[in-house]
Amino acid sequence: MTNVTGIRISTRFxxxxxxxFLAYRKNWKITFxxxxxxxxxxxxxxxxxxxxxxxxxxxxxxxxxxxxxxxxSLLAVNIMYNAFFETTYSSFVRMFYQKTxxxxxxxxxxxxxxITGEIAWGATKSFIATILMMIVISAFGFIRYPEGLLIxxxxxxGGFAFGSIGMxxxxxxxxxxxxxLPIFLFITPMFLFSGTFFPLDTLPSWAQRLALIFPLTxxxxxxxxxxxxxxxxxxxxxxxxxxxxxxxxxPLTIAVMRRRLIK
Numbered sequence: 001m002t003n004v005t006g007i008r009i010s011t012r013f014x015x016x017x018x019x020x021f022l023a024y025r026k027n028w029k030i031t032f033x034x035x036x037x038x039x040x041x042x043x044x045x046x047x048x049x050x051x052x053x054x055x056x057x058x059x060x061x062x063x064x065x066x067x068x069x070x071x072x073s074l075l076a077v078n079i080m081y082n083a084f085f086e087t088t089y090s091s092f093v094r095m096f097y098q099k100t101x102x103x104x105x106x107x108x109x110x111x112x113x114x115i116t117g118e119i120a121w122g123a124t125k126s127f128i129a130t131i132l133m134m135i136v137i138s139a140f141g142f143i144r145y146p147e148g149l150l151i152x153x154x155x156x157x158g159g160f161a162f163g164s165i166g167m168x169x170x171x172x173x174x175x176x177x178x179x180x181l182p183i184f185l186f187i188t189p190m191f192l193f194s195g196t197f198f199p200l201d202t203l204p205s206w207a208q209r210l211a212l213i214f215p216l217t218x219x220x221x222x223x224x225x226x227x228x229x230x231x232x233x234x235x236x237x238x239x240x241x242x243x244x245x246x247x248x249x250x251p252l253t254i255a256v257m258r259r260r261l262i263k
């Protein structure tokens with residue numbers, strides 16, 4: 001039993017992860033395809049189409065094609081989407097409609113272990129999707145190895161951060177339709193302005209400072225650096241920011257979810 005900031009968690013949280021994994025295995029053929037096909041569509045539409053218009057992009061002092069620039073950001077966005085949507089819509093359905101959370105807390109599992117298992121599963125979904133996307137992107141030669149292998153543990157760090165963020169929204173949202181708000185006000189701005197489709201230095205200075213607050217900016221920058229084989233000290237801060245984001249949201253989510261579920 002581990003006690004972190006007053007939160008007691010044991011290895012029993014793995015049972016929640018296992019339950020979600022077993023459910024995932026039943027329809028894996030459906031969920032297996034998007035991480036394989038989505039990057040291919042994006043690379044064709046943006047990487048190939050816009051590359052003819054944009055040409056080269058300068059990143060970290062190196063001139064690269066637009067396809068090389070955008071490919072790692074697709075990995076980062078995929079990490080964000082898989083963890084966030086798993087711990088929002090999917091977790092909300094299990095909690096509110098299926099009453100799975102109530103059933104699990106009727107066992108020796110604690111609320112902390114249920115929430116930890118959900119976030120761990122969200123990070124795992126990011127991990128699986130990253131492996132599949134890397135296979136596609138590597139076929140185009142957009143990932144340099146062995147440095148590119150660091151994207152795999154990065155997917156877990158990013159999955160933990162966005163899984164924690166998603167679970168926090170799940171703890172405060174009352175109806176499933178309201179998820180449109182955090183998607184529109186939080187996820188969409190990050191998708192567009194975190195250095196995903198164009199370098200941050202093309203933005204006004206105030207927008208650059210705002211973009212640095214977004215956790216996706218750190219995730220995109222780290223994924224792009226690993227893909228290019230560029231390793232420097234600044235990446236430590238990017239990873240630390242991702243982990244800190246999740247570490248702050250995690251106990252906050254536990255506290256809010258406890259008020260919601262435990263009467």
